Amino acid sequence: MVQDALAGAGYPQHVLVACSGGPDSLALAAVAAYFARRGHVDGRPVTVGAVIVDHQLQPGSAAVAAATARTLKDLGLAPVQVRTVEVAAAGMGPEAAAREARHTALEAAADEAGAAVILLGHTLDDQAEQVLLGLARGSGTRSLAGMRPSRGRLLRPFLGLRREDTLEICRVEGLDPWHDPSNTDPAYARSRTRVEVLPLLEEKLGPGVAESLARTAAILQLDADYLEEVANATFERLREPAGGGHARNDRTGIEQAGKGISLPEAALRDLAPAVRFRVIAKAAAAVGGQQPSYQRLLAAEALLRRHGSAGPVELPGSVSVYRLSLAQLEAEGQSAAAGVPREGARCGKLVFRPQRPSRK
Structure with a gap:
C-alpha cells in the first residue's frame, strides 16, 4: 500500500512519516523503513524521514516523543524531527485545535526537510469513525466522504x-507502540x-459495519x-463584481464594504439545488467568509424567493448577503447580468460583501 501511494504521488525523493508512537503510525513507519533501507521504490531513489508532534496535552508527552524518536x-x-506545539485554548474544540496545530507543524517540518x-x-x-461522526453532526457530502487517500502532500496509505x-505489524516487527489514553477517553466524541x-453496531448489525462505512466514504x-467541479465552473461563470463604495444597513449598524461579488438571481434559480447551495457557499468564501452551516x-x-430588495443574511466570517432588485441595481449604476434577458434580469442579483464595524 505504501508503494502504491508513493507511485501515485510520482515517486517523491524524500518522504516524511508522521508518527505519534501509536500502533498505526509506528506500523506505517516500519513499512516505510523497508523502502528507506532499500533506498528506492520501484527503482526510483527515495529517502525516508519522520516527524513527531508533541502536543503537550498530557503529562510525560515529551518523554513519549523522545522514545518514539529513538525507535x-x-x-x-533519517532525519527524525520532534516538533513541540502549543494547542489553542479557545476558538474551536480541543480535537480540532490539536489537529490544526499538528498539520501546521507537519507542513513546516516537510518544508524544512x-x-x-x-x-x-x-x-x-x-x-469509519469519521463517517459516523459526520452522520451525527448532520453534515453534507464532503464531510461524509471522510478522509482522502491523498490531499496535497498528505498521503494515507493505510486507509484499507x-x-x-x-497491531500485527508492530508485533511482527518487535515494536512496542504507545497507546494514547485519550483514544479511550469518553470526554471525546471520537x-x-x-x-x-x-462495537455496538457490529454487535447489533453484524460484522462488516466499518468496511461498509469506509466504502460509503x-x-x-x-x-x-464531481459536484465540486461543477460548482467551481458554475461559480466562475456567474460571478460578477458587485461594485465599490459602502452601504450602511440602518437595522444592523453594519457597513457593507465594497469589493463584493454578485450572482444573477435568474441563473441561480435555474441551477440544481445541490449546485446552487455550493455556488452560494463559494461566493461567501470568495469575499472572506467561512463555510456556512x-x-x-x-x-x-x-x-x-423574495420580491424587491431584501436582506441582509449574515454568514460566518463576517459576510453579508442580500438581494438587490433590478431597480436598485440601476440606481447603483449596475447593469443586468450578461447573457440574461431583461425579463430574467428583473429577478435582480444576490450580492455578497464583507462586513466591517460601523463607525459612529
Whole structure:
C-alpha cells in the first residue's frame, strides 16, 4: 500500500512519516523503513524521514516523543524531527485545535526537510469513525466522504487496513507502540465512537459495519469531487463584481464594504439545488467568509424567493448577503447580468460583501 501511494504521488525523493508512537503510525513507519533501507521504490531513489508532534496535552508527552524518536532512528529513518506545539485554548474544540496545530507543524517540518509528501497512519477504522461522526453532526457530502487517500502532500496509505492489522505489524516487527489514553477517553466524541458506538453496531448489525462505512466514504468522494467541479465552473461563470463604495444597513449598524461579488438571481434559480447551495457557499468564501452551516445556506437561498430588495443574511466570517432588485441595481449604476434577458434580469442579483464595524 505504501508503494502504491508513493507511485501515485510520482515517486517523491524524500518522504516524511508522521508518527505519534501509536500502533498505526509506528506500523506505517516500519513499512516505510523497508523502502528507506532499500533506498528506492520501484527503482526510483527515495529517502525516508519522520516527524513527531508533541502536543503537550498530557503529562510525560515529551518523554513519549523522545522514545518514539529513538525507535524511528533505530528503524533507519533519517532525519527524525520532534516538533513541540502549543494547542489553542479557545476558538474551536480541543480535537480540532490539536489537529490544526499538528498539520501546521507537519507542513513546516516537510518544508524544512524538503519532503514532497507526508505519510499519515489513518486506518479503515479511523475512516469509519469519521463517517459516523459526520452522520451525527448532520453534515453534507464532503464531510461524509471522510478522509482522502491523498490531499496535497498528505498521503494515507493505510486507509484499507484495519487497526488490528497495524497491531500485527508492530508485533511482527518487535515494536512496542504507545497507546494514547485519550483514544479511550469518553470526554471525546471520537473516542466514544471508537470504544462504544462501532462495537455496538457490529454487535447489533453484524460484522462488516466499518468496511461498509469506509466504502460509503469512497463512493461519496467521487460524488463530492464531481459536484465540486461543477460548482467551481458554475461559480466562475456567474460571478460578477458587485461594485465599490459602502452601504450602511440602518437595522444592523453594519457597513457593507465594497469589493463584493454578485450572482444573477435568474441563473441561480435555474441551477440544481445541490449546485446552487455550493455556488452560494463559494461566493461567501470568495469575499472572506467561512463555510456556512446548512441553516445559513437555507436563509441565503431563501432570498431568491423574495420580491424587491431584501436582506441582509449574515454568514460566518463576517459576510453579508442580500438581494438587490433590478431597480436598485440601476440606481447603483449596475447593469443586468450578461447573457440574461431583461425579463430574467428583473429577478435582480444576490450580492455578497464583507462586513466591517460601523463607525459612529
